[in-house]
Amino acid sequence: MRNTSYITILFLLVAGTGFGKSNIHNPYNNNSNSFIFNENNITFSVYPDGEFDFYIDNRASVGASVHTGNVSITFNSGYQYGPYVQYDDYGAVIQVENTPIYYDFYGRVSQIGNVNIFYRGNYVNRIGGLNIYYNNSGVYSHCTGYINVYNRVYVYRPYHHYFVRPRPAFCMVYYQPYRRYYRPVRYTYYRPYRNNYRRSYASLGRTYHYKERNSRRAVYNNDRRVSARNDYKTQRSVRSRSLDYENNRSSTSRSSSNAIRNSYTASRESNSPQRSSARYSTKNDSRNNVSRSSGYSRTPNVSTNKTSTARRSSASTNNSRSAVSSQNSRNTARSSSRSPSSNRVSSGRTKSSSSAARTSRSTSSRSSSATRSSGRSSSRNL
Numbered sequence: 001m002r003n004t005s006y007i008t009i010l011f012l013l014v015a016g017t018g019f020g021k022s023n024i025h026n027p028y029n030n031n032s033n034s035f036i037f038n039e040n041n042i043t044f045s046v047y048p049d050g051e052f053d054f055y056i057d058n059r060a061s062v063g064a065s066v067h068t069g070n071v072s073i074t075f076n077s078g079y080q081y082g083p084y085v086q087y088d089d090y091g092a093v094i095q096v097e098n099t100p101i102y103y104d105f106y107g108r109v110s111q112i113g114n115v116n117i118f119y120r121g122n123y124v125n126r127i128g129g130l131n132i133y134y135n136n137s138g139v140y141s142h143c144t145g146y147i148n149v150y151n152r153v154y155v156y157r158p159y160h161h162y163f164v165r166p167r168p169a170f171c172m173v174y175y176q177p178y179r180r181y182y183r184p185v186r187y188t189y190y191r192p193y194r195n196n197y198r199r200s201y202a203s204l205g206r207t208y209h210y211k212e213r214n215s216r217r218a219v220y221n222n223d224r225r226v227s228a229r230n231d232y233k234t235q236r237s238v239r240s241r242s243l244d245y246e247n248n249r250s251s252t253s254r255s256s257s258n259a260i261r262n263s264y265t266a267s268r269e270s271n272s273p274q275r276s277s278a279r280y281s282t283k284n285d286s287r288n289n290v291s292r293s294s295g296y297s298r299t300p301n302v303s304t305n306k307t308s309t310a311r312r313s314s315a316s317t318n319n320s321r322s323a324v325s326s327q328n329s330r331n332t333a334r335s336s337s338r339s340p341s342s343n344r345v346s347s348g349r350t351k352s353s354s355s356a357a358r359t360s361r362s363t364s365s366r367s368s369s370a371t372r373s374s375g376r377s378s379s380r381n382l
């Protein structure tokens with residue numbers, strides 16, 4: 001009797017420890033990085049990008065498929081939930097039995113039953129009262145709070161491993177707000193549908209307006225008690241959340257662009273003093289080079305003038321002509337030493353030297369003529 005009680009207590013401790021580990025380890029989240037909760041006996045698995053999968057509980061056929069090894073038990077895995085699901089023109093699920101499903105402008109699930117879903121950037125950041133956090137790489141980090149009073153903790157079920165993302169052909173999430181003006185009509189559910197197939201009458205990404213007269217209306221209105229669901233307030237709330245998301249997204253993009261623009265302007269301003277100083281130094285260097293080259297070019301002109309004057313003065317044979325040329329060369333040297341700074345002075349100096357040479361020529365010619373005349377008169381007297 002005592003051994004039996006010990007075994008019972010040990011079994012309870014082991015079972016309690018295992019249950020605690022299943023709750024503490026990654027709450028509301030399984031290995032596929034989705035958030036799982038139950039709404040109206042339907043288990044939903046919401047992924048961070050706004051896609052979702054679901055499984056209807058308490059179905060005899062589904063329960064049998066779990067035990068026989070068939071993994072097609074969820075909607076995305078391939079199980080035919082046509083008798084219980086309503087589709088829209090894009091092929092998206094808008095209602096499962098009597099649980100309506102709403103989407104934002106980008107095709108992400110925004111509300112499932114009474115559970116609201118919020119986004120920040122491209123990821124889910126809140127489901128009901130559950131706050132979700134990610135690291136800098138966009139990978140799930142942790143969560144705080146709980147979804148609602150019916151989903152306070154995550155309770156593991158074996159079929160949670162079969163939740164998968166939708167196939168690319170049936171993915172409703174798009175980068176453009178194609179559902180901005182699309183408001184489908186949902187009907188109350190009373191009995192399974194017939195010949196209800198998933199078809200898309202509108203292309204994903206293109207804006208489309210709902211038309212009340214369509215072939216699906218006859219399929220969903222299969223009972224006298226069926227009526228169009230009065231969900232105007234819910235659709236308006238979903239639309240306002242989508243508008244708030246767009247406004248926050250545009251303001252964030254504007255602030256980031258302004259920050260980039262300001263940083264670019266600051267970098268240009270920081271580089272502009274260096275450019276101006278470089279330009280100023282270049283101009284000064286060019287001016288100095290011009291002044292040096294102009295000073296260098298003035299010296300040969302003076303020396304050339306002096307040399308030509310000296311040659312011309314040496315050509316004369318009389319002492320008086322050499323004296324005049326030396327005197328003119330002294331005057332030229334004085335004028336060049338007084339104003340050596342400009343080309344005009346050098347040109348004036350050249351003119352004065354040439355006039356002085358002419359004066360010396362005329363004076364020498366006059367003196368030579370006087371000498372000749374005096375020699376002739378003396379020869380005559382003899």
